[in-house]
Amino acid sequence: MSAADASQRLRQRLERVVRADVRAMSGYHVPDSAGLVKLDAMENPYLLPESLREQLGRRLAAVALNRYPVPGYAGLKSAIRERLGVPAGFDVVLGNGSDELITMLSVATATAGACVLAPVPSFVMYEMSARFAGSRFVGVALAPDFGLDLPAMLAAIERHDPAVVYLAYPNNPTGNLFDDVAIEAVVRAAPGVVVLDEAYHPFARRSWMHRLPEFENLIVMRTVSKLGLAGIRLGYAAAAGPWLDELEKVRPPYNVSVLDEAAAAFALEHLEVFDAQAQTIRADRETLAARLSALPGVEVFPSQANFVLVRVADAPAVWKGLLERGVLVKDVGRMHGLLAGCLRLTVGTAAECDRLVAALGQVLASRS
Ligand SMILES: *Cc1c(COP(=O)(O)O)cnc(C)c1O
Numbered sequence: 001m002s003a004a005d006a007s008q009r010l011r012q013r014l015e016r017v018v019r020a021d022v023r024a025m026s027g028y029h030v031p032d033s034a035g036l037v038k039l040d041a042m043e044n045p046y047l048l049p050e051s052l053r054e055q056l057g058r059r060l061a062a063v064a065l066n067r068y069p070v071p072g073y074a075g076l077k078s079a080i081r082e083r084l085g086v087p088a089g090f091d092v093v094l095g096n097g098s099d100e101l102i103t104m105l106s107v108a109t110a111t112a113g114a115c116v117l118a119p120v121p122s123f124v125m126y127e128m129s130a131r132f133a134g135s136r137f138v139g140v141a142l143a144p145d146f147g148l149d150l151p152a153m154l155a156a157i158e159r160h161d162p163a164v165v166y167l168a169y170p171n172n173p174t175g176n177l178f179d180d181v182a183i184e185a186v187v188r189a190a191p192g193v194v195v196l197d198e199a200y201h202p203f204a205r206r207s208w209m210h211r212l213p214e215f216e217n218l219i220v221m222r223t224v225s226k227l228g229l230a231g232i233r234l235g236y237a238a239a240a241g242p243w244l245d246e247l248e249k250v251r252p253p254y255n256v257s258v259l260d261e262a263a264a265a266f267a268l269e270h271l272e273v274f275d276a277q278a279q280t281i282r283a284d285r286e287t288l289a290a291r292l293s294a295l296p297g298v299e300v301f302p303s304q305a306n307f308v309l310v311r312v313a314d315a316p317a318v319w320k321g322l323l324e325r326g327v328l329v330k331d332v333g334r335m336h337g338l339l340a341g342c343l344r345l346t347v348g349t350a351a352e353c354d355r356l357v358a359a360l361g362q363v364l365a366s367r368s
Pocket of ligand 1 (some may be wrong): 096097098171172197199222223230234235
């Protein structure tokens with residue numbers, strides 16, 4: 001058989017087997033960032049201090065890699081409950097990043113005709129994950145100021161009867177916190193479960209965690225990624241026991257590796273180091289926002305996260321100009337009409353913020 005015939009046969013086989021909607025997708029694109037100032041993915045720019053890294057190294061060296069994780073993760077869960085403000089009587093389920101918690105929710109709720117609803121623009125995994133599981137996704141446009149359009153949300157909830165409603169608090173990629181009164185109205189109206197995604201909690205320091213006892217249909221989801229541990233892949237979701245019981249059934253039993261587990265436990269013992277880094281990032285965010293606002297032609301949106309959303313004329317060209325000057329940011333302008341012309345800029349170190357502001361100033365000057 002010729003190489004062309006072989007490839008044709010493989011194509012045909014694949015088309016019989018792989019879903020058409022999956023084949024039509026393009027993969028999640030992560031650009032190569034080698035040598036660049038990496039401000040595209042909301043990573044904390046700081047490492048742990050050297051002495052803690054050495055201690056961590058010894059802890060990880062002592063982990064028995066020949067053993068499966070103990071699937072209950074009792075030690076790590078109790079550290080999370082104690083150190084991260086989970087209310088008494090509530091527990092958590094762990095995910096390999098909160099991405100996996102979203103997958104687990106999608107799988108557990110994908111009854112025939114099920115619907116997942118979220119405001120848009122928001123975190124893209126809500127929609128992707130719902131679709132992968134075979135559910136319908138309904139996106140409800142935010143108001144022009146990026147707040148929740150409450151009448152539209154309530155109307156869509158009434159009409160579509162969503163199994164899951166996601167609210168990112170603060171929202172990605174807009175950076176704002178939705179109004180608490182509007183959130184409460186959504187939680188009360190939702191016939192299914194409402195997931196408050198608090199991925200940016202370290203930078204907003206506002207939370208619905210303590211309000212879990214008030215609502216039977218609330219799940220509060222967080223991750224250690226934006227706090228400074230994106231590499232270890234650990235998310236957690238707190239909710240009333242019966243929700244957790246169902247999610248546990250669809251959780252791959254060994255989803256958090258023994259190395260993730262040990263590193264997270266260590267990090268929780270040194271939470272003050274991460275809290276101090278988050279404090280620095282919050283202060284640098286305010287400085288960065290003020291300096292960006294001072295640049296001609298830049299509209300800066302208020303942020304409670306570790307990134308700043310800006311609008312510029314001809315965002316793709318500005319994105320490219322920044323890249324040419326060694327700074328990688330995220331062009332979110334094509335995600336949604338409300339984001340036209342918008343770039344999302346992660347708050348890096350003070351020196352990285354300097355590089356970003358200088359580069360953006362040059363790019364804008366060269367285009368005016
Ligand atoms: C980054 C992000 C996540 C994903 O977090 P992981 O734990 O790294 O999977 C979830 N939700 C929002 C809103 C995010 O921005």
